Amino acid sequence: MKKTILSLSLLSLSLFSHAEVLTTIKPLGFIANAITDGVTDTKVLLPVSASPHDYSLKPSDVEQLNSAQLVVWVGHGLESFLDKSIDKLPKERVLTLAEVPAIAEIVAKTEKHDDHDHDHGHHEHSHAHDGHDHSKDWHIWLSSDAADIAAEQIAARLTQQYPAQEAKIADNLANFKTVLTAKKVELQKQLAPVKEKGYYTFHEAYGYFESAYGLHPLGSFTINPTVAPGAKTLAKIKEHVSSKQAKCLFAEPQFTPRVIESLSKGTQVKVGQLDPLGAKIEMGKNAYPTFLQSLADEFSQCLAEK
Template sequence: MFRFFLSRRFRFPRLRRSFLPLALIAVLAVVSACGKPQAALVNDKINVVTSFYPLYDFASKIGGAHVNAINVVPAGVEPHDWSPKSRDIQNIKNSQVFVYLGAGFEGWVNDTLESLKSDSKSLVVEAGKGVALIEGTGVAHEHETEHKDEAGHEEEEHNEHAVDPHLWLSPVNAKKIAENIKNALVQADTAHQADYEANFTKLAADLDALHLEFQTKLSTVPKKEIVVTHQSFGYLAKEYGLTQKPIMGLAPDAEPTSKDLQGILQFIKDNDVKYIFFEELVSDKLAKTLAQDAGVQTAVLNPLEGLTEDQIKAGDDYVKVMKNNLNSLVKALQ
């Protein structure tokens, strides 16, 4: 047991940007398979550019027929590792509304907005504004900085209690995020305020129903402890009285030490945990290896940082994926 982990620190696979020829091949493959090019700005609607999937889903539903929503992160790509290309920056610059989450989730946003400050008329919306933030625990690699010690050597400085940016995984927070998006659309396009208000009311009712379903079903499960791949379910756990034990930190590539892994195995044993949860957009290798060592099963718990092409084709959205998450939690916590 643990020979693989104890021999060296495990580096979690990351999605990286490809060289240009590979990128061109990928684009051609997408166009060929789907029969249409990537989304572009249009002249007859309000163009709303969003920084990742949940914001895109909410903007699309609230905007309805009046909005052309563009999600800059492609399907199947984990957004922690993504950064905008020139076309994405041009779309942001020329859109009527640009929506990002905030709370440090999009590491590229501040520099991008600073570069466009004097050259863009887009209404910029921090969708997570007004949501009470919680701290994460452990090393959060996306918040690393470098400094020099007295001898002039570069050192990494880790924030051990970085803010957890995964606000949207609480349906209560999701409703506030959606409200912020609705207010921005009303500001950008007052002529269609009534439609935006009506669409938001419908979405808010769906999110309220989702919250009630989570409350009802999770209040009756005998167990409350979950083991997850990376530390993204803090808001969900806080909302419904669960305890999450993450293998990774706030970023899905944060590396667990052998001591961390031993602690997770002990947590699994102490709490009679039967499942380790992994997510679709990052490798499941570590979760499955750890599950094998612990003698437990694995299952998907989706942090909704993005959807796969198959999920999009199946018509999945925030509410549907969250209901799937609830079903997985109920099954695991028996």
């Protein structure tokens, strides 16, 4: 009987020691990985080619959600495909970043009222019914301040689950903060020469990054990457390209519309590619600063004078 109890205890300990943190998207995985390094594993739910804007859960995804010790997601405003599955999980196993007061405060500052140009082609109102709240900027992983807070929250949850690893978790968090602070200083210097250069991004995802480094966006092709840009938007972009106000048009690896190629053809405007999900960045304890660096490199390379 004692052997059975001991065996079950060891099995339980073994399963717990290999339990992982599961994040919905890769950038959240970058942040989590910095804190879980040497403590437990971090896994990412969405494939690198997928976007949270149009993803559909598979049975294997539900299995991962049910087996993870901690699920980290932005919230209902972004990953609406998770609503039902998340609600079925115990609250102590879910970290909803949008509900963290300090992050909610950051997001609240981006709220837009219904006064923007509703020009989205024949899909004009589809973004209001796609399950996403487009009145706020939910791309919080592009805010280094929000990332810092997220790291603190993940560290706090891990410390509860792994009290014996408290010192290691604290060390990981301190390292994340130190490296991130240094990276922000580097990026300020790198992006300073291109601050006044105008450009268009594919969709409204980069507001936090742009504000942090004083960049000069002229607009975006669309609010929602699953919705085609409308005629008014395209006419405005074409005007800015013709007048050379727009130095670069940025596509994304998840969505590469032909319209960017069409608008840039026969002009001097450059075409770049921004990846808001860091598909090519390898997971690791310093992956998040590397991710920010990759964005800065794309901006500086495309906006630099020829």
